Amino acid sequence: MRKIMIIGAGDLGRRVCGELAHRDRRWEVRLVGRTEDALQRDVNLIRFSALQQGCRSRVDYALTDLDDVARTAEVIAEFAPDVVFLAASLQSWWVITTLPAERFQRLYAANFGPWLPMHLVPVHKAMRAVRAAGSQAVVVNAAYPDVVHPVLATAGLAPHVGIGNVANNVPALRHSAGTILGTDPADVDVRLVTHHYVSHRLSRTTDISPTQLRIAILAEGRDALPDIGLSRLLKPLTTEYRRTGGMAGQAMTAASAMSVLVPLLEQREAVVHAPGPLGLPGGYPVAVGSGPVRLALPSGMTEQEAVDVNRSGQVEDxxxxxxxxxxxxxxxxxxxxxxxxxxxxxxxxxxxxxxxxxxxxxxxxxxxxxxxxxxxx
Ligand SMILES: NC(=O)c1ccc[n+]([C@@H]2O[C@H](COP(=O)([O-])OP(=O)(O)OC[C@H]3O[C@@H](n4cnc5c(N)ncnc54)[C@H](OP(=O)(O)O)[C@@H]3O)[C@@H](O)[C@H]2O)c1
Structure with a gap:
């Protein structure tokens, strides 16, 4: 049985735990948090609702506080996961959205970069625990991977790959391109290179600098973007393809997480989108699931060009x-x-x-x- 440990039992960790449990697989899923009463009830809700639908994964929980690196290492070593999913944060992105509207708008103008310590600290501790456990698990992180990973890479502690951000807009881009080309979105393959700064804005504004992203739209074996045009492709993301945001919108993040986690658990190759692969800044198309994570860039684009596109977004962030x-x-x-x-x-x-x-x-x-x-x- 393949085993996955989710560390961080907040909104995203619980959603991903539920999604994994509701797949018709025999995975072992362990949700790790620090508050036993809530954790027990959350895990029971997930496993009972999964069983109700005939799903057979085993779901349980373990306790640790990430501040206790030695205890977290024990928890990891004891379960010996194949995959670790990190969903811990000292202050998730949505917390400032709970401020009164005017105060939120003022603080939102600072962008996401200054909040880095809130995401970096728990991931740093979790990675020290992964190393202390001697774990060979593939580590996947949700907390601001676009910047957290290149920082931790300098200490040899970057998770293997992130989730979300760049990935969260890809389905809307596939719909937009599919509508323009008269093709089923499922048959449109997108390759998108961009940083959190841009991916966060794609559904909010058309004021995106073409230097801060690179897109290829692969349909019938060629890049259709020159025929479509960038602004024609992006505009519908702010109009008919806008999606519900906020906490409810974390359903999209959980889906992006599953797009990475399922191929890793099934050990089958998939080309998906993810931030922070290989300790790099920003987001990329990547191949995961068979062997090490690899970049799957648009044809003709070098790694250095992709990193440069992402660095320009990083500065804006x-x-x-x-x-x-x-x-x-x-x-x-x-x-x-x-x-x-x-x-x-x-x-x-x-x-x-x-x-x-x-x-x-x-x-x-x-x-x-x-x-x-x-x-x-
Ligand atoms: N990449 C993306 O597209 C994307 C999208 C959405 C969210 N995110 C990120 O994903 C992360 C999680 O988001 P969320 O909305 O699920 O946040 P959340 O609901 O606040 O959950 C964060 C969890 O981290 C736990 N935690 C914090 N410090 C801990 C410690 N010392 N030991 C153990 N657990 C600890 C918290 O535990 P307690 O409950 O005990 O406090 C909480 O359960 C955030 O960094 C968020 O910004 C990324």
């Missing part, structure tokens, strides 16, 4: 550069917003300081939520 030792330089313009709104000021962050920064961000954000002013720590 608020991360100017990642040093060879993992030190992150943040963009001044986005940090200005954080300074003004939260009183948070971090232009340079060595990996060793990420946890202090996460703690400070958490405290300042809590004050901001309370009284809407600069949070003094």
């Amino acid at each position: 608020g991360v100017r550069a990642i040093g060879d030792d993992g030190t992150v330089l943040f963009e001044e313009s986005t940090m200005d917003v954080m300074r003004r709104e939260l009183g948070y000021d971090c232009t340079t962050m060595p990996l060793s300081e990420a946890e202090d920064r996460a703690r400070e961000l958490g405290t300042r954000f809590a004050r901001y939520r309370e009284n809407g002013s600069v949070g003094r720590v």
